[in-house]
Amino acid sequence: MKNLNLVFAIIFLFVNDIFGQNNEIQADPVALLYSKAILKTTLKKHLSILASDSLEGRQTGEQGQKKAATYIATQLQKMKLKPIIFQEQETYFQHYRIGDEINTENVIAWIEGTDKKDEYLVLSAHYDHLGKENGKVYNGANDNASGTSALLEIAKAFAMAAKNGHKTRRSIVFIFFSGEEMGLLGSKVYVKNPIFPLDKTFANLNMDMIGRQENTKDDIGKVYLIGANYNKNLKKLSQDISKTYQNMQLEYEDKESYYFRSDHYNFAEKGIPILFYHDGSTSDYHQTSDDTEKIIFPKVEKIARFIFFTAWELAKREQALKK
Numbered sequence: 001m002k003n004l005n006l007v008f009a010i011i012f013l014f015v016n017d018i019f020g021q022n023n024e025i026q027a028d029p030v031a032l033l034y035s036k037a038i039l040k041t042t043l044k045k046h047l048s049i050l051a052s053d054s055l056e057g058r059q060t061g062e063q064g065q066k067k068a069a070t071y072i073a074t075q076l077q078k079m080k081l082k083p084i085i086f087q088e089q090e091t092y093f094q095h096y097r098i099g100d101e102i103n104t105e106n107v108i109a110w111i112e113g114t115d116k117k118d119e120y121l122v123l124s125a126h127y128d129h130l131g132k133e134n135g136k137v138y139n140g141a142n143d144n145a146s147g148t149s150a151l152l153e154i155a156k157a158f159a160m161a162a163k164n165g166h167k168t169r170r171s172i173v174f175i176f177f178s179g180e181e182m183g184l185l186g187s188k189v190y191v192k193n194p195i196f197p198l199d200k201t202f203a204n205l206n207m208d209m210i211g212r213q214e215n216t217k218d219d220i221g222k223v224y225l226i227g228a229n230y231n232k233n234l235k236k237l238s239q240d241i242s243k244t245y246q247n248m249q250l251e252y253e254d255k256e257s258y259y260f261r262s263d264h265y266n267f268a269e270k271g272i273p274i275l276f277y278h279d280g281s282t283s284d285y286h287q288t289s290d291d292t293e294k295i296i297f298p299k300v301e302k303i304a305r306f307i308f309f310t311a312w313e314l315a316k317r318e319q320a321l322k323k
């Protein structure tokens with residue numbers, strides 16, 4: 001009998017696995033509550049400012065990028081997120097140079113965890129873009145004012161939860177990179193001079209271009225999880241989050257080698273598990289037509305909440321993420 005039970009048990013687990021029924025997570029009412037702080041109206045407010053002509057395309061080292069950095073830091077300060085210590089100063093800026101000419105900065109804030117605070121989850125988005133050319137501004141509404149706005153809202157949700165006594169067990173680091181469009185330079189500098197130890201950084205969730213649809217008939221919950229095929233644990237977790245909290249249409253195909261093309265790649269190169277959230281591609285990519293009015297804000301909201309749920313689970317659960 002015992003053996004037979006074992007056989008049945010194995011068959012059950014096998015079938016369960018095939019049909020993906022073995023959801024290992026449970027909805028956390030606290031996460032559900034604070035996910036509601038992520039709002040499409042606020043996303044639109046941030047994005048409209050970041051992608052306005054007055055920020056001149058946020059080119060790394062130029063006035064527009066500095067204005068964007070100041071805007072982001074002001075928001076982080078309002079949320080009362082912790083600044084970093086950089087060159088013995090409390091600040092939200094990790095300054096760096098590119099060659100002799102260009103001075104720029106990553107913008108970084110964090111929330112200290114509780115009993116597992118020495119483990120760090122990095123959430124990131126680049127905020128720079130292509131600047132202007134012949135009087136035309138590359139506003140980069142999707143690339144990547146969308147990810148930047150989403151990261152601000154996710155940070156706000158975590159900050160509100162922490163303020164009300166719901167800190168996560170692990171620490172969460174929010175990084176807004178500059179220099180991305182010049183060759184992932186902000187993240188390259190960060191992994192070379194990490195503010196938080198890389199060997200204690202257990203994952204990077206990066207968002208870059210999350211506000212557009214590839215096809216008009218797409219579900220707004222459609223999102224590419226680039227890198228998921230290299231990390232079955234993050235892939236499984238994402239599927240479970242989708243089932244538990246809100247249904248997403250998860251895609252894994254990396255048609256355009258995006259794995260190598262945004263800031264998460266520098267973390268992946270250091271052996272840190274990554275996920276890259278991306279909406280696919282449109283013909284407005286790197287064109288002056290990448291503008292605010294084309295952004296689908298309910299989609300940005302849905303993806304931002306999805307990332308929030310994923311980060312929440314990673315930062316609060318008992319077991320550490322396996323590589």
Ligand SMILES: [Zn+2]
Binds near residue numbers: 208
């Ligand atoms: Zn980008």
